[in-house]
Amino acid sequence: MTDEAGTRRDKPRPSIKDVAALAGVSWRTVSNVIHGHRYLRPETKAKVENAIAELGYKPQTAARQLRTGRSNLITLAIPYIDHPYFASLAHAVVEAAKAYDYTVLIDETRGLPEKEEQVAHGYQNSHADGIIFSPLALPVDSILAARDKTPLVLLGEHTLDPRIDHVTADNVESTREATEHLISLGHRRIAFLGYLTEGTLGTGDLRLEGYRRALTAAEIDEDPELIIGAVTQTATSAPVSAESDYSREEGYARAQQILQLRQTSQIDAVVCANDLLAIGLLRAFREADVNVPGDIAVTGWDNTPEGGFSTPTLTTVAPDMNAIARFAVEAVHRRILGSTEAPVGRVAPHRLMVRESTAGGLP
Amino acid sequence: MTDEAGTRRDKPRPSIKDVAALAGVSWRTVSNVIHGHRYLRPETKAKVENAIAELGYKPQTAARQLRTGRSNLITLAIPYIDHPYFASLAHAVVEAAKAYDYTVLIDETRGLPEKEEQVAHGYQNSHADGIIFSPLALPVDSILAARDKTPLVLLGEHTLDPRIDHVTADNVESTREATEHLISLGHRRIAFLGYLTEGTLGTGDLRLEGYRRALTAAEIDEDPELIIGAVTQTATSAPVSAESDYSREEGYARAQQILQLRQTSQIDAVVCANDLLAIGLLRAFREADVNVPGDIAVTGWDNTPEGGFSTPTLTTVAPDMNAIARFAVEAVHRRILGSTEAPVGRVAPHRLMVRESTAGGLP
Numbered sequence: 001m002t003d004e005a006g007t008r009r010d011k012p013r014p015s016i017k018d019v020a021a022l023a024g025v026s027w028r029t030v031s032n033v034i035h036g037h038r039y040l041r042p043e044t045k046a047k048v049e050n051a052i053a054e055l056g057y058k059p060q061t062a063a064r065q066l067r068t069g070r071s072n073l074i075t076l077a078i079p080y081i082d083h084p085y086f087a088s089l090a091h092a093v094v095e096a097a098k099a100y101d102y103t104v105l106i107d108e109t110r111g112l113p114e115k116e117e118q119v120a121h122g123y124q125n126s127h128a129d130g131i132i133f134s135p136l137a138l139p140v141d142s143i144l145a146a147r148d149k150t151p152l153v154l155l156g157e158h159t160l161d162p163r164i165d166h167v168t169a170d171n172v173e174s175t176r177e178a179t180e181h182l183i184s185l186g187h188r189r190i191a192f193l194g195y196l197t198e199g200t201l202g203t204g205d206l207r208l209e210g211y212r213r214a215l216t217a218a219e220i221d222e223d224p225e226l227i228i229g230a231v232t233q234t235a236t237s238a239p240v241s242a243e244s245d246y247s248r249e250e251g252y253a254r255a256q257q258i259l260q261l262r263q264t265s266q267i268d269a270v271v272c273a274n275d276l277l278a279i280g281l282l283r284a285f286r287e288a289d290v291n292v293p294g295d296i297a298v299t300g301w302d303n304t305p306e307g308g309f310s311t312p313t314l315t316t317v318a319p320d321m322n323a324i325a326r327f328a329v330e331a332v333h334r335r336i337l338g339s340t341e342a343p344v345g346r347v348a349p350h351r352l353m354v355r356e357s358t359a360g361g362l363p
Numbered sequence: 364m365t366d367e368a369g370t371r372r373d374k375p376r377p378s379i380k381d382v383a384a385l386a387g388v389s390w391r392t393v394s395n396v397i398h399g400h401r402y403l404r405p406e407t408k409a410k411v412e413n414a415i416a417e418l419g420y421k422p423q424t425a426a427r428q429l430r431t432g433r434s435n436l437i438t439l440a441i442p443y444i445d446h447p448y449f450a451s452l453a454h455a456v457v458e459a460a461k462a463y464d465y466t467v468l469i470d471e472t473r474g475l476p477e478k479e480e481q482v483a484h485g486y487q488n489s490h491a492d493g494i495i496f497s498p499l500a501l502p503v504d505s506i507l508a509a510r511d512k513t514p515l516v517l518l519g520e521h522t523l524d525p526r527i528d529h530v531t532a533d534n535v536e537s538t539r540e541a542t543e544h545l546i547s548l549g550h551r552r553i554a555f556l557g558y559l560t561e562g563t564l565g566t567g568d569l570r571l572e573g574y575r576r577a578l579t580a581a582e583i584d585e586d587p588e589l590i591i592g593a594v595t596q597t598a599t600s601a602p603v604s605a606e607s608d609y610s611r612e613e614g615y616a617r618a619q620q621i622l623q624l625r626q627t628s629q630i631d632a633v634v635c636a637n638d639l640l641a642i643g644l645l646r647a648f649r650e651a652d653v654n655v656p657g658d659i660a661v662t663g664w665d666n667t668p669e670g671g672f673s674t675p676t677l678t679t680v681a682p683d684m685n686a687i688a689r690f691a692v693e694a695v696h697r698r699i700l701g702s703t704e705a706p707v708g709r710v711a712p713h714r715l716m717v718r719e720s721t722a723g724g725l726p
Contacts, residue, residue, distance in 0.1 A: 015477060016476065016477045017476075017477075027476050027477075028476070028505065031476070031477075031480055031505070031509075075468065080454075081444070081450055081453045081454050081457070081469065082447075082450045082451050082453070082454040084445075084447070084450075087444055087445045087447075087450045088445050090444045090445070090469075090471070091443075091444050091445040091471060094444070094471045103470065103481075104470075104471075105438065105468035105469065105470055106444065106453075106468065106469040106470075106471075107466065107467075107468055107469075108453070108454060108457045108467075108469075113379065113380075113390050113391070113394070114378060114379045114380075114390075117379075117394055118466075127490055142391060142394070146394070248668060248671075248672050252672070279669075279672050280672060282672075282674075283672045283673075283674065286674050305611060306642075306669050308611075309611050309615070309642050309643060309645075309646045309673075310646075310672075310673065310674075311645075311646065311649050311673075311674045
């Protein structure tokens, strides 16, 4: 971290509210003074101007952009703004960027190749200082080929590449821990929900790998019947849509398959590739009068707020969202300041949130 | 709607995938041709170029911006990106804007006055063609005073004002309908959760008004004890934070108050000002072994996806999100094209989604 960044974080800029408090007026009055509105009493104006001077308050203006040649805008490109994981991530990035005085604008790509090309290309017609990009369709080679000079940081494990700054959570290890937790509770017949048959930049295959490692460590044989896919669409060359594949609706639909399987085969637990699949599963199990965790234990991944209020509450992997956001903003900020250091890959911590869906709770 | 808009919507632009399909190659190959990458076979290049010509495909480039003086960017400013209602709204606006070939960038304001001033001011250092703005702190007078020439459309009922284009749902009427639904089921002792003691631009007071109208129409006396606030913070001049006030956590906390009240007073049903409050309430009632809807019926507002999978599923008001988004994009597009017509206010339709939390369901 540079000195400039360090200093900025230690002493946050005074806000309009600080000025208002010191001057003993409302923030609207401060705003009126700043914008030179009429009908202000001279005493009020003087009080506000003194407070502005004392605090060194500087309203955000185009002046700084002209001075520095920077817009102080960062673009965050994510696949699905209406997916709770990405919504939380977007909020965390907005907050983390405040420490460096950046405004973050969020772009929803839906994982469309054309859209992602535009992102990798630095948007051409936009003026962001830097980009934080969670790709779904474009492999890292295409991103590197398409990118312009705009500082670019990648999110997601499939883009781990020594040629570019990136931030991720440890999908394999965290899912291994969730599976190990189920094994430690005595479960042996554990299903995995969320296998994707198509190659994508998603995390389903990494989480499946974590599940497999836990089984292997416990010397439990893998049963292919218990690996449940999450692809409803016909296989094509189009990018797999996480919208349909990792949704509550998909979890609900796949639950029927698991309930069917349960007629002839024992199932103790289900490791879901994300929380939304698990939420759909919980609802379907409830309708079928299958008790969770009594009959079947369930885990998710994401720590979406919803899983803390569902019945039963959901055991899930909680990636440290604030760390992901902070690492990403720090990385892009460093490049914006002109750093030519070697690209850095950072892995954010995670923890397992044990709740009712594995550990007991309401009857 | 202008002819230009109409034409654009009737004939969507050919996409890179259309070109790929016609040329019989992958979209990455098309992308490589467009970006002039090396190592392409001449036959492949020719096939792609012919397909591009045949379809009239035009990659998005800065060239168009130079030609039109427009960026084809719209900024959507909303208070909370991680609130499911605004996340859905953001996605709907992104989709609606595609019909007019706009990219939407989303800005999270957290309802901070400084931030909202920046939005009203046209961002100064941004280059969006237009802005769609859902304000929380700034009254419409301040917005009108601060705005620059950037086309600006407001979302939210408190900003209904003949001086500026705006789009809203009918908060009063929709909540009246939800309350009437409860009355039609025989409930008389109906509480309202989500009253805000501070004046804000939120919708809590409008929804309370709808609740009151339904009671009045049914000749049910209002009981002040049954109007439950949702303000946890000390009253100050700071804008009320919907983050803390309209959350699952707040619903859960206020449920304790309702359970207390229930010791001495009858309560048949609770009209919640939004879905998140209702979700928190459902969880608390479940823990207290209060059956919904058997003991107490519950309604929400927003139609968040979560309410379709909760136990019980949640009866809620569903605003037509796609209509809100379409109206807003149409309005800002008209201004971007230079329309000087009088400002238009449009009210999007809504409907009541009756589910288990009022109508029976799982035991």
